[in-house]
Amino acid sequence: xxxxxxxxxxxxxxxxxxxxxxxxxxxxxxxxxxxxxxxxxxxxxxxxxxxxxxxxxxxxxxxxxxxxxxxxxxxxxxxxxxxxxxxxxxxxxxxxxxxxxxxxxxxxxxxxxxxxxxxxxxxxxxxxxxxxxxxxxxxxxx
Amino acid sequence: xxxxxxxxxxxxxxxxxxxxxxxxxxxxxxxxxxxxxxxxxxxxxxxxxxxxxxxxxxxxxxxxxxxxxxxxxxxxxxxxxxxxxxxxxxxxxxxxxxxxxxxxxxxxxxxxxxxxxxxxxxxxxxxxxxxxxxxxxxxxxx
DNA sequence: CAACAACTATTGACGACAACAATGATTGTC
DNA sequence: GACAATCATTGTTGTCGTCAATAGTTGTTG
Numbered sequence: 500x501x502x503x504x505x506x507x508x509x510x511x512x513x514x515x516x517x518x519x520x521x522x523x524x525x526x527x528x529x530x531x532x533x534x535x536x537x538x539x540x541x542x543x544x545x546x547x548x549x550x551x552x553x554x555x556x557x558x559x560x561x562x563x564x565x566x567x568x569x570x571x572x573x574x575x576x577x578x579x580x581x582x583x584x585x586x587x588x589x590x591x592x593x594x595x596x597x598x599x600x601x602x603x604x605x606x607x608x609x610x611x612x613x614x615x616x617x618x619x620x621x622x623x624x625x626x627x628x629x630x631x632x633x634x635x636x637x638x639x640x641x
Numbered sequence: 642x643x644x645x646x647x648x649x650x651x652x653x654x655x656x657x658x659x660x661x662x663x664x665x666x667x668x669x670x671x672x673x674x675x676x677x678x679x680x681x682x683x684x685x686x687x688x689x690x691x692x693x694x695x696x697x698x699x700x701x702x703x704x705x706x707x708x709x710x711x712x713x714x715x716x717x718x719x720x721x722x723x724x725x726x727x728x729x730x731x732x733x734x735x736x737x738x739x740x741x742x743x744x745x746x747x748x749x750x751x752x753x754x755x756x757x758x759x760x761x762x763x764x765x766x767x768x769x770x771x772x773x774x775x776x777x778x779x780x781x782x783x
Numbered sequence: 784c785a786a787c788a789a790c791t792a793t794t795g796a797c798g799a800c801a802a803c804a805a806t807g808a809t810t811g812t813c
Numbered sequence: 814g815a816c817a818a819t820c821a822t823t824g825t826t827g828t829c830g831t832c833a834a835t836a837g838t839t840g841t842t843g
Binding site: 503504506507508509510511512513514515516517518519521522533537540558608611612615616617618619623624626627628630631632633634635636637638 | 646649650652653654655656657658659661664679682683686700750754757758759760761765766768769770772773774775776777778779780
């Protein structure tokens, strides 16, 4: 009979939970949660995105995006702008305050990941990251 | 500004979610969920465990264990037995039906993990598994 | 040995989160 | 111009994780 930890899928599930917990406690003081942070980080790389894009790229349901953008707007970290091409769509852009927030919390975010990956040396962390990235890319295509 | 996928912790979080989803859809037909399955698998290796052991080893809250064991008892996959040493404790053991269930679903469980790890070749899967296991062990100690 | 602290399983409550269906407004198609 | 498709939004449901509280039992200690 195989043991619990013999299953890579289960290990992923469990460590993913732990990782989310760590991120959320780190974000607690700022009033945001992991999903907000992920959205902000995505906006920082895209210079404006339709909510539809945020949904498919981040893997969150469109209905979830609504609340997240609402929260970020209240905090002044993001804005909804009308799309010139399509009046149904809104373009979400990062504000200067949002960009500043990411700068200020960047170091703390790295510390969270470092904490989780503490048992691994730098080369191993790199290997892990590469493998996970391959899996994530495959999921994105599907 | 770092992108989303540059963070190993976030990748873990996201793939963990995906892995849990896959497991749950696979378990759907049997009426169980991932947490039940994890508990069964743990019981299969331990030959009887106190509920508080299940809580600490699986990382679930003690209150969550109660409902899980309730469900497994209803299905006849596990039993609660009184502890001879401590009348507060109950010892949870796997029944023969539970053992049979694990045998029958073992192959399907492997298929789920294989599906998730499809982008990686066998050697890479092994590397990933080893790294994740190291992280999981470190978390368990904490 | 009596009072008190700590532990075990359990129940209940609460918020967070993900998945899904339905709607209103707008756009594309035929 | 009718009709399907798309986008953001709202609402609902079920699961999950966390916390607080309780009853019963054990361990400790004055």
